[in-house]
Amino acid sequence: MQKLRWGLVGGGEGSQIGFTHRAAAQLDGHFYFDAGALDIDTEKSKSFGRKLGLTDQKSYGSWEEMLEKEKKLNKEKRLDLVTVATPNSTHFEITKSFLKEDFNVLCEKPLSMTVEQAQELVKLSKDMGKICAVNYGYTGYPLVRQMRSMIMNGDLGDIRLVFAEFAGGFMADESDAQNPRVKWRFSAKHAGMAAITIDCGIHALNMACFVTDKKIVKVSSDFFSGIKSRELEDDNLSSFRMENDVAGRLWTSGLAIGRTHGLTLQVFGSKGGLSWKQEQPNQLFWTPINDSTRIIERGHPNLYPSAKRINKITIGHPEGMIAAFSNIYKDLFENINARKFGKNPSELSKSYPTVEDGCHSLEIVKAMKKSVSLNGSWARV
Ligand SMILES: NC(=O)c1ccc[n+]([C@@H]2O[C@H](COP(=O)([O-])OP(=O)(O)OC[C@H]3O[C@@H](n4cnc5c(N)ncnc54)[C@H](O)[C@@H]3O)[C@@H](O)[C@H]2O)c1
CATH class of the missing domain: 3.30.360.10 (Dihydrodipicolinate Reductase; domain 2)
Incomplete structure (x- = not known):
């Protein structure tokens, strides 16, 4: 099956959780790291993206720029999943903005700052028919x-x-x-x-x-x-x-x-x-x-x-946090693909943490x- 296109917001150089997401999303070969707005600082965001192998066009200076450009791409070139790994107070606005433009989102916890915002995201993901997951990676x-x-x-x-x-x-x-x-x-x-x-x-x-x-x-x-x-x-x-x-x-x-x-x-x-x-x-x-x-x-x-x-990996060889996060990505891969090709995802792949859980x-x-x-x-x- 073809790799899906993946974008990351936040998780810049030196952040706590950025490396784990990049490693986990790509661990099983399911997602291709296609675009990023990785840092609050425009220049750092672009340069770190390039350092990680993103093209100049796809190393964005801000998530707003990323959204503006990515939403205009045709279906084949669009991001299949966007991960939001910025500080808590920004989750709601970024997640809402990407959902509204028809992207699937994996948002870091907490989903939002208030229950009312979280309820809005539950409704929005339903209305848009898009996956909104929350990274309870454990x-x-x-x-x-x-x-x-x-x-x-x-x-x-x-x-x-x-x-x-x-x-x-x-x-x-x-x-x-x-x-x-x-x-x-x-x-x-x-x-x-x-x-x-x-x-x-x-x-x-x-x-x-x-x-x-x-x-x-x-x-x-x-x-x-x-x-x-x-x-x-x-x-x-x-x-x-x-x-x-x-x-x-x-x-x-x-x-x-x-x-x-x-x-x-x-x-x-x-x-x-x-x-x-x-x-x-x-x-x-x-x-x-x-x-x-x-x-x-x-x-x-x-x-x-x-x-x-x-x-x-084989029994006795320890697996850890990156592998655990990658299993959330594996579930999302199966579910996004199923929706893309009009198929039913396996029951077991529905175990990922949802916007309702958040x-x-x-x-x-x-x-x-x-x-x-x-x-x-x-x-x-
Ligand atoms: N699921 C988990 O196990 C787990 C573990 C750690 C952190 N987290 C969550 O991940 C999120 C990030 O935490 P962290 O510890 O990595 O934070 P951090 O402060 O170490 O890093 C945040 C990163 O986001 C970037 N950033 C900030 N605002 C941005 C914006 N508007 N656009 C683009 N990039 C922006 C910063 O430049 C930085 O690179 C938090 O919400 C935290 O709760 C989850």
Whole structure:
């Protein structure tokens, strides 16, 4: 099958997430890096694009210029997918503008700054008949897909409790708190409704929803700022309830020195429990009730088809974050191609995180803020 044309907005030189997107989009040979507006600075944007192999015409100085020129190209030459990897406050405007001109978009999380904006993007993508995905890239790990399949197939029995954590020490240094690259993350104007909850917590919440296939219906939250000069929280401990009365707990923090990245997900059902850590993503720990723990290895032939489908290298050779993100691109490739050629995408390829998922995350954070304002009382999502 032919490669699809891919464009990137943001993710310039030295950015945190740009390299991972470029590597992931091209890893399976599905997408061809065709155009970019990579930096807020016009000259840097053009020169970095050229350095990465884009032609002069396709190394744009701004996303507005990229949109203006790309939308005029005929069907064969048009971008099939645009990834938005700029800071949070710009996601809504850029995503909306590309969707409106009939492009498919993969937007970094958070989808937008407010629930209302997210709802607008849900409607717009429907009206335009375009894919709008949100990069909850950790759902692309094969063993996270295995968790979901095990839960869907009843291996854990009735799900009772989900424990989701994204707590690390990455925002714990008070002497670095005024650094502009750190400071914006704790400012309502630039980060949105919340800080660590938006930056990290929503990944863990999204994974809780993804593996259980359930939405969160109410929350009770305690936000805390360990570094007192911060406008927004750097720690959040929340309880939540999901559909079917599943209980959930979230701990997200930037203060947890020593926990490195700290993304973990545990699910407990009536027949057993599962535990997965992003820092050891190639092993999933499965404990049937009244039995000892066993290790499920990525790449083993006895995995569910959802995990086998996206396995890339042999068992025992570690796969990581780039491979996980590439699986989101693989799903998008299948879905975009299916739409292009009037075919049905495979059921398994529909696992990518959608604009509705991105909107649900913001609804949860809004309810958490409400709960905080009510001293931790339950607030409906
Ligand atoms: N899904 C994940 O696991 C994950 C991980 C890290 C970051 N992110 C998200 O990715 C986004 C970017 O984060 P980051 O840490 O890479 O930020 P960063 O500050 O390191 O880099 C942002 C890049 O975007 C460029 N940029 C800013 N405004 C722009 C504009 N208007 N047009 C074009 N380029 C522009 C900057 O020049 C820079 O190159 C954030 O929304 C963040 O939440 C997601």
